[in-house]
Amino acid sequence: MTGTAELAEQLRQKLPAEEVEVKPHMGGKERIFVSISAPNIVEAARSMRDLGGRLSTISCVEHLSLFELIYHFSLDQEGRVVSLRTTVKKTNPEVDSITPVIKGAAFIEREIHDLFGVKFRGHPSLKRLILPPRWKGEPPLRKD
Amino acid sequence: MPVISIGPVHPLLDEPVALRLEVEGKTIKGAEIEIGHIHRGIEKLSERMTFEQVTFLVERICGICSNVHPLCFVQAVEDIGGIEIPERAKYIRTIIAELERIHSHLLWLGIAGHILGAEEVFLKSWKYREPVLDIFELVCGNRQNYAMMAVGGVRKDISPSYIPKIIETLKLLREKVPELAEEAESSLKKRLRGIGVLTRENAIAYCTTGPTARAAGVASDTRKVHPYAAYPELEFDIVKGEEGDVLAQTEVRIGEVLQSVRILEQALKNLPPGEIRAEFKNIPPGEGIGLAEAPRGEDIHYVRTNGTNMPERHKIRAPTYVNLPALETMLLGNKLEDALIIVASIDPCFSCTDRVTVVNEKGEEKIMSEEELLRMSRNAAL
Numbered sequence: 001m002t003g004t005a006e007l008a009e010q011l012r013q014k015l016p017a018e019e020v021e022v023k024p025h026m027g028g029k030e031r032i033f034v035s036i037s038a039p040n041i042v043e044a045a046r047s048m049r050d051l052g053g054r055l056s057t058i059s060c061v062e063h064l065s066l067f068e069l070i071y072h073f074s075l076d077q078e079g080r081v082v083s084l085r086t087t088v089k090k091t092n093p094e095v096d097s098i099t100p101v102i103k104g105a106a107f108i109e110r111e112i113h114d115l116f117g118v119k120f121r122g123h124p125s126l127k128r129l130i131l132p133p134r135w136k137g138e139p140p141l142r143k144d
Numbered sequence: 145m146p147v148i149s150i151g152p153v154h155p156l157l158d159e160p161v162a163l164r165l166e167v168e169g170k171t172i173k174g175a176e177i178e179i180g181h182i183h184r185g186i187e188k189l190s191e192r193m194t195f196e197q198v199t200f201l202v203e204r205i206c207g208i209c210s211n212v213h214p215l216c217f218v219q220a221v222e223d224i225g226g227i228e229i230p231e232r233a234k235y236i237r238t239i240i241a242e243l244e245r246i247h248s249h250l251l252w253l254g255i256a257g258h259i260l261g262a263e264e265v266f267l268k269s270w271k272y273r274e275p276v277l278d279i280f281e282l283v284c285g286n287r288q289n290y291a292m293m294a295v296g297g298v299r300k301d302i303s304p305s306y307i308p309k310i311i312e313t314l315k316l317l318r319e320k321v322p323e324l325a326e327e328a329e330s331s332l333k334k335r336l337r338g339i340g341v342l343t344r345e346n347a348i349a350y351c352t353t354g355p356t357a358r359a360a361g362v363a364s365d366t367r368k369v370h371p372y373a374a375y376p377e378l379e380f381d382i383v384k385g386e387e388g389d390v391l392a393q394t395e396v397r398i399g400e401v402l403q404s405v406r407i408l409e410q411a412l413k414n415l416p417p418g419e420i421r422a423e424f425k426n427i428p429p430g431e432g433i434g435l436a437e438a439p440r441g442e443d444i445h446y447v448r449t450n451g452t453n454m455p456e457r458h459k460i461r462a463p464t465y466v467n468l469p470a471l472e473t474m475l476l477g478n479k480l481e482d483a484l485i486i487v488a489s490i491d492p493c494f495s496c497t498d499r500v501t502v503v504n505e506k507g508e509e510k511i512m513s514e515e516e517l518l519r520m521s522r523n524a525a526l
Binding site for chain 2: 023024025026027028029031054055056057059060061062070072074076079080081083102103104105106107108114128129130131132140141
């Protein structure tokens, strides 16, 4: 088990990190958020997988001009949640899919594709999952 | 290759799911899963409700493990607000969570018995689940949707006068669950061994959690890995299997019922006195992650706030969401008659209804009723 500062430093070295933030967690170990630029996300996800990280889920948050994607990994050995944060522009909401390196991401990415309209390049089967196959409207979770 | 479509309204599953099974003879050669038939837009609804209201909203995500979603949500909000909850509230949260695990696992075992035609297992496990629901009724006023969680603690206290009754029930479970396990094993073992195998590699690759992953030998349990509530102060073991088959999943769940009894006995003995809910002011802008071990695995809520009394974004990921895709590999190479119990083995929420459409190579369709499917499942050699 490594301390927060030590683990944050390790992540800074092993991941193509831009910024590492530490956020408080009541009654437990601090949560670590690592900012990654969108083109590096697959490499970062692969490194997290190799560090023993299990992908919990991906949260998509909408902002005025961009989408924020937060990939939550659980490092079970360390007892830590490490989240990778990246952003994509709303005008061209595309990011590389991490499904080729983490099989479990397939459904999670399909859900975000359905509800926010973010495209995941290289996803083996980016079909409708939550929405009906013939859905034509706007992605329903978008506010604009 | 002939394709058999099951669902979207699936016999014995109350959450509609569509399965497309490619079969050769009676052997499953390929499986595809489709979900989304019961999407209720809870994440969107949550953005229009206050933190207090969202707690009740997310309690309604699942009818079986209804406590775990509010538990995750309030933990995420407490992280954002920096709210320290009282010791007694931590213990009460643990007690409710463990009672829920017992009732959920016993419910699962009963349904597994029912699917396989071992009605004595069904009747007995539901018989022992009943007193657990009685405790919920006594403590929370509800047998389901307990409404106990709240930001800052819990809504209701457990009165000392209830404790003897809870201890009595735990005694009963400690005595009867091993008997039930023995009975379930003798009637189901042959049928469950070696079917629906999830290898350790696949359990990790598909990011599975909970009993599904533990049965495959992945010793991951949110209660130990990311301790919350009173778990750090209580002793219990992670129950894990090795084979990854449906039998191993059954053994893990039965083992966990006994571990839950152990946790409850300690929690009731050490239940600290004091307040049950902390006071707090406005929730500042920020983000928080709430994690808890649901009976089915890790549940995670991500909450983003903007300084108002409503979440700006609330992402919910229930454990079945990551366990379900693993069925694609668990079903491969198994017999069609085992498909029902394999789908059931990951413990998606249960109920009954409807029919299965069987399509053969010529595109002819045959509708199978729930009874026919059940008969097929039960008539397979025990």
